[in-house]
Amino acid sequence: GKRAYDLARRDEDVVLKPRPILIKDLRLVDMPDRDHAVLEVVSGKGAYMRSLARDIALRLGSVGHISALRRTSAGPFPETSSIPLAELLEMDPDAVLEKLLPVETALDDIPALALTEVEAQRLSSGQPVGLLPVAKRSALETPVVQDDIVCAMLHDRAVALAEISGGEIRPVRVFNL
Structure with missing residues (x-):
């Protein structure tokens, strides 16, 4: 492992x-x-x-x-869009913040499940959410199965990385963004 x-x-x-x-x-x-x-x-x-x-x-x-x-790219990030460390260190903090991409950009290749406000609150509190209603409303190309890792989303915001387990979505890493 x-x-x-x-x-x-x-x-x-x-x-x-x-x-x-x-x-x-x-x-x-x-x-x-x-x-x-x-x-x-x-x-x-x-x-x-x-x-x-x-x-x-x-x-x-x-x-x-x-x-x-x-490595010339990693996921959706080509080397050409990177900022050299020396250049980054010379930048004004506000300019650095402008260059940052949302966390969802890095999670784009993970199946996304659409949550309601109540489900998002439960996952954010570390509680599991039933898979069936979430999977029905999520437009997935392939169904999620046991042990899959998914990105639980509320609108366009990543709430958590979660694991499918026993018919539930269980939070693995909650984002407090």
Whole structure:
């Protein structure tokens, strides 16, 4: 249940079980010499690039590793929209606040459930809410199931990250924004 990179940082051996990952795009960008390749990958969540490089090398009957790795986007956030730390530190506090995006932006890829005022108050107080009425009024592309994590919303405001458990929506992280 621990993240692989946390274990690796503590110098513990990490053995990851093979599992399917989504590779949306894989392009050879450059090949400076016969022993080096520059690849650009667009992947789904949970794809380990070092494992991907190893697997590609093994399929080619060779060995390989990554000598440089750069994340150019994370979720809906492209690198081009980031602000360098040095620039951020020089900004006026009001200017910094103007640059901040609402928390809902980061939660956009999590299924959202529409709450009533009463349900939002219950979740905000740490109490569960029945799933069925909420799921019926929420426009979900796919139904939520046991152990799914959802974003409980009141209008356009995130109230909580919650888990589906036993026919209920149980708050995991409540937002006091």
